[in-house]
Amino acid sequence: MEQMEEDIQALRQLLENLVGLSFDQEALIDKFNLADINTPRYVELVQEQFKLKDDFRLVEDSLQALSKRVFQIESFVTEKVTEVKDNMKESLEDLEERRKPQASDHQQRVMKNVNDLALMLSEVMNQMQQQMSGMMAGNQMCNKPGGEGQQGKTPKDKLSQGQQSLNEQMKQMKERMEKGKGEGTSKEFAEMAARQAAMRKAMKEKQKKLQEQGKGNKELQELIDQMDKSEEDLVNKRLTNEMMKRQQDILTRLLEHEKAERQREYDEQRKAEQASQQERRMPPSLEEYIKKREAEVEMFKAVSPALKPYYKSLVEQYLNSLKTE
Numbered sequence: 001m002e003q004m005e006e007d008i009q010a011l012r013q014l015l016e017n018l019v020g021l022s023f024d025q026e027a028l029i030d031k032f033n034l035a036d037i038n039t040p041r042y043v044e045l046v047q048e049q050f051k052l053k054d055d056f057r058l059v060e061d062s063l064q065a066l067s068k069r070v071f072q073i074e075s076f077v078t079e080k081v082t083e084v085k086d087n088m089k090e091s092l093e094d095l096e097e098r099r100k101p102q103a104s105d106h107q108q109r110v111m112k113n114v115n116d117l118a119l120m121l122s123e124v125m126n127q128m129q130q131q132m133s134g135m136m137a138g139n140q141m142c143n144k145p146g147g148e149g150q151q152g153k154t155p156k157d158k159l160s161q162g163q164q165s166l167n168e169q170m171k172q173m174k175e176r177m178e179k180g181k182g183e184g185t186s187k188e189f190a191e192m193a194a195r196q197a198a199m200r201k202a203m204k205e206k207q208k209k210l211q212e213q214g215k216g217n218k219e220l221q222e223l224i225d226q227m228d229k230s231e232e233d234l235v236n237k238r239l240t241n242e243m244m245k246r247q248q249d250i251l252t253r254l255l256e257h258e259k260a261e262r263q264r265e266y267d268e269q270r271k272a273e274q275a276s277q278q279e280r281r282m283p284p285s286l287e288e289y290i291k292k293r294e295a296e297v298e299m300f301k302a303v304s305p306a307l308k309p310y311y312k313s314l315v316e317q318y319l320n321s322l323k324t325e
Contacts, residue, residue, distance in 0.1 A: 011125040014062050018118040019190045021055055025111045028052065029104060037098040046095045049107075053088045056114075060085075063117065076120060083113040115190060115235050122194030123201050130202075159199055160254040166195050167247045174239050193234035200227035223253045 028048055035042045060081055067077040087109040094103035169192060207220050226246055233243050 008125060008128050010062075011066075011121055011128070014059065014066070015118055015121045015125065015194075017055075017059050017062075018114055018121065019187050021052065021059065022111050022114045022118065022190060023187050024052060024055075025107060025114065029107050029111075032095075032100060032104065032107075037100060046092070049088075049092055049095060053092065056084060056088065070124065073120060073124065077117070080113045080117045080120075084110055084117075087113070112235075115193070118190055119194055119197045119231070119235070123197055126198035126201070159202060160251065160258055162195065162199055163247075163251050163254050166192060166199075167244075167251055170239065170247060171244065174244065177239065189234050189237045193231055196227055196231045196234060200224055200231060203227065219253065220257065223250060223257070226250050226253075 028045065031045055031048075032042075035045055063077050063081060067074040087106040091103045091106035091110065094100075094106060173188065173192075203220065203224050207217060207224060210217055210220070227250060230243060230246060230250065233239070
């Protein structure tokens with residue numbers, strides 16, 4: 001548990017560094033757009049781009065170390081790191097040759113790949129936090145009477161509550177932008193995209209489990225696809241009326257899904273209780289009595305041929321009375 005807490009803390013720091021780097025790259029792009037290529041200011045900005053390259057080198061070491069420990073993300077990390085380094089190099093070459101449009105294109109690519117890495121890290125961190133929460137809940141339930149079978153369960157309304165909170169954050173940002181009180185920052189968009197990505201990942205895991213049970217859900221897949229579109233819009237810093245309608249639809253679908261989940265679990269619990277009642281064993285005293293009577297019946301079944309018909313008839317009558325009692 002302690003090791004997992006340390007890993008989560010390291011991931012959080014790495015995620016903050018990536019988001020900060022993305023923010024700095026965006027700010028630098030804006031500065032280059034305003035700078036004349038024949039001024040000292042332009043040369044200063046080129047030096048800032050070189051500094052960003054050095055900053056990413058430090059982040060790269062941490063990313064590579066992480067990918068060695070979590071092999072599932074190794075190929076993704078390698079691909080994105082290579083993209084960042086190549087585009088960083090191309091942007092610097094273009095800037096030194098005073099090719100601002102080409103340099104800007106490579107800088108945008110740098111920012112996109114850094115954002116992709118940040119989203120991936122956010123998903124990994126979210127999974128680790130859920131796993132740690134499950135372990136803590138499991139320990140608590142083990143210390144409580146009758147607590148077995150409950151550890152590791154996620155509250156049914158957790159996803160819808162998270163989605164509702166995200167929708168509200170997006171709504172507030174959109175209203176702020178419409179009132180001319182500033183644009184949303186790269187950090188804010190990256191954080192919202194990471195939250196949407198985490199919820200999409202959770203729904204994807206649910207869908208996978210259902211498919212393994214032969215219960216694939218078409219509506220659930222449509223919900224995942226909608227989340228994926230919103231995630232892409234947030235990464236590209238798009239906040240439109242159409243997107244806000246989609247967010248409300250996502251929340252409505254989540255609430256319906258969670259309601260259906262609760263009903264399904266209730267029905268399964270009822271069926272299990274009914275089956276338990278049907279299979280309930282008879283009281284031990286009654287069971288012992290029946291065994292004793294069966295033994296008596298077996299003993300009297302062997303009627304001796306030597307008995308006179310009168311006594312034989314009495315024995316058969318007694319046996320019949322035992323069976324009908």
